[in-house]
Amino acid sequence: MIKLDKISKAYETDGVETPVLFDVDLKIDSGEFVAIMGPSGSGKSTLMQILGFLDRPSTGKYFFDGKDTASFSDDELASLRNARLGFIFQSFNLLPRTTVLENVKLPLQYSPTTKEKDKDGLANEALKSVGLGHRINFFSNQLSGGEKQRVAIARALVLKPEVIFADEPTGNLDSKSGSQVMEILDQLNTQGHTIILVTHESNTARFAQRIIAISDGQIVKDERVVGKKQYAGELK
Ligand SMILES: Nc1ncnc2c1ncn2[C@@H]1O[C@H](COP(=O)(O)OP(=O)(O)O)[C@@H](O)[C@H]1O
Ligand SMILES: [Mg+2]
Incomplete structure (x- = not known):
């Protein structure tokens, strides 16, 4: 599904180039x-932003479902992103003074295929799946960190994306809420979602079936975890 071919990335700030990724080759299959x-x-978030169409590589090619993403306009990438990818960040990125339900409905505003009358139901369903059916009318700033992250997962889920990207999703959480979040991601993977997790914690990474180590912008290790079930199911 995902194939990177010699991807490099350098940021340019005030005419100064900062190279961050160097000749990254990577394949990730569905599931x-x-x-x-x-x-x-080391470049983890930069790599994730490129994989998630939030940024473009400086050089190299990125094929998504066999198509060279360089041929897509920014608008095409944005609609592909909204329809097929979901994102979870360390800082939750919820709108404060906005209800849990409205936060989760946000991606539906940009979904041309979702009918107005279905939106509440879809958001409710996503919230129930993360155990927050009883919190829909709370404001997001009235929630604990763990609850906020679960709302963020519900928001990422609401359009049933094939791929879920999670950048340090447990970074701001205590260990119990962190495990809850990881259990949910694990469950989503069994349901067929591809999960791409960025973390520097081995305790969080142990949920994955494959661990890619990156150091100074290069992949230095890529290993399957022995004994972990490999899911590659159809999305349920
Ligand atoms: N928008 C940006 N402009 C300039 N430099 C950046 C930008 N984003 C990240 N960097 C630099 O790129 C390097 C890698 O950052 P990042 O991908 O966020 O690493 P990680 O997620 O592994 O901590 C860092 O040195 C960082 O300062
Ligand atoms: Mg980062």
């Missing part, structure tokens, strides 16, 4: 649960 690990500053 995988992959953890991208590495120290702070």
